[in-house]
Amino acid sequence: MILLNDVSRVFPADPPVHALRGVRLRVERGDYLAVVGPSGSGKSTLLNTLGLLDRPGSGSYLLDGIETTALGDGARTRLRGRRIGFVFQSFHLLPHRTVSENVMLAELYGGPPRRGRRERAMAMLEKVGMAHRAGFLPGRLSGGERQRVAIARALLGEPSLLLCDEPTGNLDSGNTEMVLDLFDTLHGQGLTLLVITHEDAVSARAGRRVRISDGLLTEE
Numbered sequence: 462m463i464l465l466n467d468v469s470r471v472f473p474a475d476p477p478v479h480a481l482r483g484v485r486l487r488v489e490r491g492d493y494l495a496v497v498g499p500s501g502s503g504k505s506t507l508l509n510t511l512g513l514l515d516r517p518g519s520g521s522y523l524l525d526g527i528e529t530t531a532l533g534d535g536a537r538t539r540l541r542g543r544r545i546g547f548v549f550q551s552f553h554l555l556p557h558r559t560v561s562e563n564v565m566l567a568e569l570y571g572g573p574p575r576r577g578r579r580e581r582a583m584a585m586l587e588k589v590g591m592a593h594r595a596g597f598l599p600g601r602l603s604g605g606e607r608q609r610v611a612i613a614r615a616l617l618g619e620p621s622l623l624l625c626d627e628p629t630g631n632l633d634s635g636n637t638e639m640v641l642d643l644f645d646t647l648h649g650q651g652l653t654l655l656v657i658t659h660e661d662a663v664s665a666r667a668g669r670r671v672r673i674s675d676g677l678l679t680e681e
């Protein structure tokens with residue numbers, strides 16, 4: 462699913478910041494991978510690279526066998542819309558849109574909306590146990606409920622890869638468990654998951670752990 466070969470990313474500064482150094486990573490379809498490492502070690506840079514939000518300075522990145530570094534911006538955006546879902550620490554739900562509208566809005570970014578959007582949004586809300594809150598505004602939901610809605614939104618395009626950046630960073634332990642149970646279910650259904658986390662409770666649930674330190678990636 463993912464093959465990174467000698468990927469480096471240097472940010473121009475004085476002195477230059479080597480955020481990723483010769484990273485090699487192979488992720489098989491259906492893997493559940495945790496990425497751990499201290500602040501500033503390169504985790505978000507790695508996630509942005511894998512999510513086609515940022516380009517490596519050098520090296521190659523194959524996603525489903527497609528060499529992404531050679532693609533233009535339009536092709537990268539389409540590939541991202543079709544294959545990748547994102548989950549962030551702070552949910553990024555629109556406050557003045559209902560739960561179901563937030564989920565449906567996911568398709569605005571990946572290209573023209575497909576048919577049956579409302580039905581598919583409801584099916585995804587069902588999947589994360591939030592269908593009964595479809596008409597609520599996000600402000601009336603708990604943190605764990607908001608994150609489940611954000612996960613439903615990420616799943617709307619039926620991605621094969623879910624990239625999560627500290628998905629439980631704003632949740633208490635009960636809600637963290639609920640989100641981790643949902644990840645287990647999604648993993649069981651064949652989704653490939655990559656989760657950045659600094660919480661042991663989260664990384665312990667993943668099948669594989671890799672550590673980034675100063676831009677260098679090592680398998681644990």
Ligand SMILES: Nc1ncnc2c1ncn2[C@@H]1O[C@H](COP(=O)(O)OP(=O)(O)OP(=O)(O)O)[C@@H](O)[C@H]1O
Binds near residue numbers: 480500506
């Ligand atoms: N646009 C940028 N310009 C210059 N330096 C940057 C830029 N983005 C990130 N960096 C630097 O690259 C390094 C890696 O940053 P990154 O955000 O990937 O770390 P991280 O492991 O995600 O950190 P955290 O856990 O604190 O979010 C850091 O030293 C950071 O300051």
